Amino acid sequence: MGKMIVSCQTCGLLCRPAAAVEPGRCPRCAAELALRRHASLQRTWALVVAAAICYVPANLLPVLTTNTLRSSESDTVLGGVIYLYTTGSWPLALIVLIASVMIPVGKLGALAYLLISIQRGSVEGSRKRTRVFRAVEFIGRWSMLDVFVIAFVVALVQLPPAMTAQPGPGVPFFAAVVVLTMFAALSFDPRLIWGGFAERRQRDG
Amino acid sequence: MNRRLLFTCVHDMAVAIAAVACPGCDLLQRIPPLQTGGKARCPRCGDVLAIRPANTLERTLALIVAAGIVFVVANTAPLMSLSAAGLQASTTISGGAHEMWLQGRELAAMVVVFCTVIAPGAYIAFMLAVLLSARRTPAPRWIGGLMRGAGLMTPWSMPEVVMLAILVAFIKIAALATASPGIGMYAMGVLVALLAAIKMTFDPREVWRRVQWAR
Numbered sequence: 001m002g003k004m005i006v007s008c009q010t011c012g013l014l015c016r017p018a019a020a021v022e023p024g025r026c027p028r029c030a031a032e033l034a035l036r037r038h039a040s041l042q043r044t045w046a047l048v049v050a051a052a053i054c055y056v057p058a059n060l061l062p063v064l065t066t067n068t069l070r071s072s073e074s075d076t077v078l079g080g081v082i083y084l085y086t087t088g089s090w091p092l093a094l095i096v097l098i099a100s101v102m103i104p105v106g107k108l109g110a111l112a113y114l115l116i117s118i119q120r121g122s123v124e125g126s127r128k129r130t131r132v133f134r135a136v137e138f139i140g141r142w143s144m145l146d147v148f149v150i151a152f153v154v155a156l157v158q159l160p161p162a163m164t165a166q167p168g169p170g171v172p173f174f175a176a177v178v179v180l181t182m183f184a185a186l187s188f189d190p191r192l193i194w195g196g197f198a199e200r201r202q203r204d205g
Numbered sequence: 206m207n208r209r210l211l212f213t214c215v216h217d218m219a220v221a222i223a224a225v226a227c228p229g230c231d232l233l234q235r236i237p238p239l240q241t242g243g244k245a246r247c248p249r250c251g252d253v254l255a256i257r258p259a260n261t262l263e264r265t266l267a268l269i270v271a272a273g274i275v276f277v278v279a280n281t282a283p284l285m286s287l288s289a290a291g292l293q294a295s296t297t298i299s300g301g302a303h304e305m306w307l308q309g310r311e312l313a314a315m316v317v318v319f320c321t322v323i324a325p326g327a328y329i330a331f332m333l334a335v336l337l338s339a340r341r342t343p344a345p346r347w348i349g350g351l352m353r354g355a356g357l358m359t360p361w362s363m364p365e366v367v368m369l370a371i372l373v374a375f376i377k378i379a380a381l382a383t384a385s386p387g388i389g390m391y392a393m394g395v396l397v398a399l400l401a402a403i404k405m406t407f408d409p410r411e412v413w414r415r416v417q418w419a420r
Contacts, residue, residue: 005233007226010353011413014226014233028418029349066381087380092373130229130250141363144320148370149377151301151317154308156285156378159292163381167310175316182360194230194250 006033037189041115047184048111054176055104061170064150068163076170077101077146099145100174107143107181110136111188118192129193137185143178147171227252261408266336268406272399273329279392280322285375289382297389298322298367324361325400331355332403335412343417352412364397 006017010031017023023033062074075083077100084093110132117129150167157165224235229252236245239257246253258264279298286295296304302318305311331354338348371390378384 005226007228007231009228010349010356011409011416012225012228013413014224026349028413028416029352030346031349031353084377089376089380092376095369096373126230127250130252134229134252137360141360141366142369144316144363144366145370145373147313147317148301148321148367149374151305151313152284152296152371152374153377155296155301155304156287156294156374156384157381158294158304159287159289159382162290162292166308167305167313171305171310172312175313179316186360190229190250191231194232 004035006035008033036191037187040187040189040192041118043187044111044184045115047180047187048108048115051104051177051180051184052108054173054180055108058170058173058177059101061173062168063146063170063174064153065166065168066157066163067165069161074168076168077174080146096146096149099142103139103143104177104181107136107140107185111181111184114188114193121195123195126193126195130190133185133188133190133193140178140182140185143181144175147175147178225254227254255410256405256408258406258408261406261411262336262339265332265403265407268399268403269329269332269336272396272403273333275392275396275399276326276329279389279396280326282389282392283387284371284389284393285378285384285387287378287382287384295387298393320361320363321367324358325364325396328355328358328362331358332407339412339415342415344412344415346416346418348412348416352409362400364393364400368393368397 004017004020005014006023007014008026008029008031011026011029013026013028015023015026015033017033017035020035023035025032059077062076062079064080065072065074067073081093081097081101084090084096114129114133150171154165154167157163224233226233227247227250229247230250232247232249234247234254236255239245239255241257241259243257244253245255281297283295284297284300286293288294298321299318302314302321305317306314331351335348335351335355338345338351371393375384375386375390
């Protein structure tokens with residue numbers, strides 16, 4: 001092994017690793033050093049697939065049930081968007097539509113695209129792909145919006161017998177989609193976009 | 206030049222010019238001396254490498270103390286209240302998670318309470334500890350652990366999403382009954398602004414500069 005250097009992921013200090021397999025700890029902040037995030041591609045793929053599976057029940061199962069004296073109504077995520085639209089607040093409907101439907105799908109698609117392009121050893125458009133990843137990182141948290149909205153509505157609309165609200169079975173799945181995609185973005189190593197993966201795979205077998 | 210020699214040269218050069226590797230793409234580079242208010246980006250991938258705000262540690266400490274106080278208010282004061290047919294109800298931020306738990310959605314309740322209360326609270330606590338211990342010269346070695354703690358909490362602390370969710374919930378509920386905003390809602394708005402300001406005034410390099418280590 002040549003004299004490699006590795007950048008500490010906590011404090012940014014350039015360190016000489018003890019060995020390529022176990023680089024040791026950063027002398028300044030004691031963080032464990034790693035040349036790349038461990039098993040980044042496998043982990044990210046696993047989390048993306050898990051999130052995609054959870055996405056189906058998250059959208060098919062109701063997320064909110066509202067009971068009044070006269071009626072009881074269950075809404076899915078999309079149903080909630082339509083409800084907002086028909087009650088006249090289309091800007092709000094648009095925000096919720098973007099946050100709960102378009103962002104999760106876009107995030108899964110973007111991560112799958114990044115993973116595939118790395119595995120194919122693509123060297124083109126690295127800067128563009130880095131920008132895609134940064135957008136995924138930045139925007140992902142916003143899909144938690146609907147989960148919080150449901151929590152606040154459920155907490156507040158508790159006026160029995162006139163009016164009550166209950167969270168539906170879709171909520172845990174929806175929360176799982178957001179958490180899993182956030183973990184996927186955290187386990188993805190953007191430095192892989194800049195190459196070296198194909199050669200390393202050949203060398204390490 | 207063979208591979209081994211090249212690595213040696215690169216390493217010695219990196220140490221000599223106090224280089225850094227870009228966290229986004231691993232490009233080795235030297236950050237030029239920045240003017241106050243300046244910002245350095247990676248020329249290859251565009252990641253922000255460094256910022257240089259004025260009096261970073263003092264200002265961030267002031268903002269963190271303020272954020273801590275506002276955080277307590279935002280979590281204890283009622284967010285909003287609702288009245289219909291002579292009945293009244295009000296809730297706090299953690300009340301949302303609590304009600305979900307009571308209604309049998311424990312997993313979702315845990316996610317909500319973590320992202321709305323625990324993560325922002327822990328982030329503020331870690332940052333407060335970092336800034337207080339960085340005032341000692343030299344800064345203690347365990348400050349690295351505190352910085353990692355704050356970094357771990359950052360993606361999960363989402364006050365701006367909570368703020369938007371409060372507004373959406375408020376408008377949704379206002380369609381059903383008479384809703385009125387509470388102090389907690391305003392406090393949440395202030396907290397969002399304070400945490401955004403902290404991101405812009407905190408320069409972690411200043412903390413690392415104060416740590417003594419075996420070179």
